[in-house]
Amino acid sequence: MKNTLIAPSVLAADFANLQRDIEMINNSEADWFHIDVMDGHFVPNISYGMPVIEAIKKHATKPLDVHLMIEKPERYIEEFAKIGADIITVHYESTIHIHRTLTQIKNAGCKAGVVLNLSTPVSVLEDILSECYMVLIMSINPGFGGQKFEEITYNKVRKLRKMINEQGLDTLIEIDGGVTDKNAKQLVEAGANVLVAGSYIFKAENPTQTIAELKKMIRF
Ligand code: DX5
Ligand code: ZN
Numbered sequence: 001m002k003n004t005l006i007a008p009s010v011l012a013a014d015f016a017n018l019q020r021d022i023e024m025i026n027n028s029e030a031d032w033f034h035i036d037v038m039d040g041h042f043v044p045n046i047s048y049g050m051p052v053i054e055a056i057k058k059h060a061t062k063p064l065d066v067h068l069m070i071e072k073p074e075r076y077i078e079e080f081a082k083i084g085a086d087i088i089t090v091h092y093e094s095t096i097h098i099h100r101t102l103t104q105i106k107n108a109g110c111k112a113g114v115v116l117n118l119s120t121p122v123s124v125l126e127d128i129l130s131e132c133y134m135v136l137i138m139s140i141n142p143g144f145g146g147q148k149f150e151e152i153t154y155n156k157v158r159k160l161r162k163m164i165n166e167q168g169l170d171t172l173i174e175i176d177g178g179v180t181d182k183n184a185k186q187l188v189e190a191g192a193n194v195l196v197a198g199s200y201i202f203k204a205e206n207p208t209q210t211i212a213e214l215k216k217m218i219r220f
Helices: 015-026 050-059 077-082 098-107 152-166 184-190 207-217
Strands: 005-008 033-038 064-069 087-091 111-116 134-138 172-176 194-197
Touching (some): 005 033, 005 207, 015 050, 033 050, 050 077, 064 194, 077 087, 077 098, 087 098, 087 134, 098 111, 111 172, 134 152, 152 172, 184 194
Parallel strands (some): 033 064, 064 087, 111 134, 134 172, 172 194
16 A cells, blocks of 8 residues: 655645644644745745744654755755754756755755756656655646646656656655645556645645545545
């Protein structure tokens, strides 16, 4: 049986009730906290930064999966590690020397991953796949929650799963953007291991139950 992980995106939480929403994730069947950092340059939106993540870490009982949507993320890796990031993913498009940045993340004591925008083909990862604990395939254009899932994602996941298998690796595939009960099962069938979900979970009447249902749907 596959153990597919669920990572609720804190971007969709109620920031005025952040502790309540963190406890909801702690007490749910969710596996990780997905933390979106946006700088207003790499993506058109600004989210939150170090002080907020540090505060989340104080209460979170599950790993922090930190998704950096910032230009030149190599400037901040050590700082994110210090405040409690467990996994750090950086966009392939945001850093010139991606191999060096991955090494930097590992040297800082975190698990390292690469994120691909919708238009970036999985083939660019061929020679650095063995350095990646995880690859995050964006299923929307990054910057905002609540967008529509792009169907091209399935094909990218299948291609990447094939590449991972051919290289005999156990790299995780994470999907981020527009994940709902309508695409979760199909994504896992295509080869995904981690599903990020923001609005689908936090806009639900009962987020805890929604997480449990999503988890059940992908247990096969
Ligand atoms: C968008 C972020 C996502 C976002 C997902 O740039 O990377 O993590 O929070 O939100 P939903 O699930 O609402 O698409
Ligand atoms: Zn994200």
